[in-house]
Amino acid sequence: MKTEGGTDEAKRRAGERAARAVEDGTVVGLGTGSTTACAIDALGRAVADGLEIRAVPTSFQSRRLALEADIPVTELDAVDRIDLAIDGADQVVDQPAASAHGALIKGGGAAHTREKLIDATAERFVVVVDPSKLTDELDRSVPLEVLPDAHSVVGDRVRELSGEPTLRDATGKDGPVVTDNGNLVLDCAFGAISEPGDLASRLSRIPGVVEHGLFVGLADATYVGTDDGLEVREY
Template identity: 80%
Template structure:
């Protein structure tokens, strides 16, 4: 499931603003998606100008782009920690008065398992987005990565929870999307999600689910690009 909306200029401003937070010597988590790609390109230009960093990509897509722009890469098991993770989102709760402010849905690129691992390991996790991704509450279908053999059992459990799971099909080949981990993805519609934390906990308890796309309590800030600049939401 791809996410649409938002001008390329707004995405570029958000991505480039996040790249400005990267300091010499940082280990940086490199997220997946069109907005994060602008951050990766900006970091590549900074590396050309002498910035010394190491990147940890969250997907084949982000790894390929990072190599293309000259960012040295490493792995989680080769570093002491991640200083900053930069990643996009499919939807972000923008409600300072509510209890879910800053909760995310991710997984439009089917990389959410590795994204969550690296984002959670980072000292600081910054989301880059355009205004089309902001919402009062989460309501997009939640991507759920599942072991292939667990597909029918997980689908039944999701329906028992009130969800409507749809196996994600590939766009340019017959058959389903296969993640970098060799698994399948359900996009599960729950309607408006009033309590993302509770739903995340329930999903995590289902055997066969590798990871889900609800990111709750992980983001430290969201940089929202627009036609005339970048606004910052801090959590």
């Protein structure tokens, strides 16, 4: 099951629903992407109305949006907990009977290393998406953040796993994408991924891989915004 295209209204509904889950005194992790941006915007309005929170952004982009919304921003090492993380996804397995139900592919914005750190640390991790991100089986390319000197070696190891790596090129500048951490990104096509947990473990063992974009067993819920409502998946 795949639905083409996600509307601004669907993204807004998902983001605003997640923002309503943020209570006074919460330390919230802020993910990266257009749907999470809707949550940040809604949180900014709530802060203006008196909500007291601290936010830990996952990227330069989410930090900039939070500051523009006048949300108090802090760093991971300055807090003793993250109560709730709100983040988007490029794909979400939506098959309740499948062992991979709720597994994600992230990293379209090349921020998945810090996103995974924040999302895995949080007491509760909520994914916000529109229906176009739902799928029966993950099949997008898996982003790998890699050390610059290791990208060729990592590419060879990915091919041994029957994947096809492509160095992600930047737009607006010559050369590859460089992450906020100063690393490169390999987009690795594996076709349909029937066992994302197994592939995640294999990718994590490759020397030179900083982090990969498979998020397995991390999400607690997915909020799916639609043009006329909202659907919630709890895991």
